[in-house]
Amino acid sequence: MNAPAASPAVAVRDVTLRDGLQLTGKLLDAQRKAGLARTLLAAGIPELEIGSMARGDLVPPMANSLELIGLLTAEELERCWIWVATPRHVEKAAAAGARNFQYCFSVSDAHNRANIGRTAEDSLAAMPEAVSRAQAVGGRIQLCLATAFTCPFDGPVDPDRVLEIVADPRTAGSCDVVLADTLGQAHPQQVGELFTAATAPAAGRRLVYHGHDTWGMGVANALAAVDGGAQVIDGALGGLGGCPFAPGASGNTATEDLLFATRPDYLTPQVLGTLVRAGEELLADLGEQNRSRTAQGARSEASAFGWVLTDG
Structure with a gap:
């Protein structure tokens, strides 16, 4: 019998095809990306992050994002x-x-300049136009704040500044607020407190936690975010990922680990097996290490445990 869901109200969004791939040295064929997206969607993952409009010469693995969009229905x-x-x-x-x-823009100016080439205020000032363009096509737009906890250049980020941006009227029209632990340096109490404090200024918008597992706190921080009000948590297959403009950042929290911790209704041993195999195949092709502890556990010899894979 499966264990009950630890956090039944939370959704796991997979970001393999964007944040997961952006530090790798290999540009995956757009058809391969589309196939992986369909595997994830068919498995029951409710939402995906699939690409970036960052310049292909600066972030080569994202160079075919527009082509990928064109391949999906x-x-x-x-x-x-x-x-x-x-x-x-x-x-x-x-x-x-x-x-x-x-x-997306960074709370800290130093990282925003490195990542986007402008100050955080400049990015914030441009957001109403971005919202308008999204709404003009019947779309949705999220406010995503990178370096919401620490900056690789300036150190700790003032949580009051994060909350000021969330409350800023120029972010009105966004449907969600994504708070990112870009470096994976946050700890659970810190994450829980920021999400609790962000609930009021978010004013009904969904709260999303984007975490990295640099210091081994990925799953713990995600669950603390949920306790603080997050409704979505981000992960990447095998713990793949990192920011090319954030020295010290390692991979995202593994999608497999977040799913095993939260146990959404669609997660069965068979679905987990599909995701573990998809992650293993992708990381092998990329020559990347698989950092998912759940994937490792699924390949253990504990055959009496129903979540262990039996295909060798």
């Missing part, structure tokens, strides 16, 4: 998010067929 794209940083990004992605946009 409108129904599939309803469950997929595209990373954007400017109104022009929204326009280009929308023209390709995207309807869900994750408008």
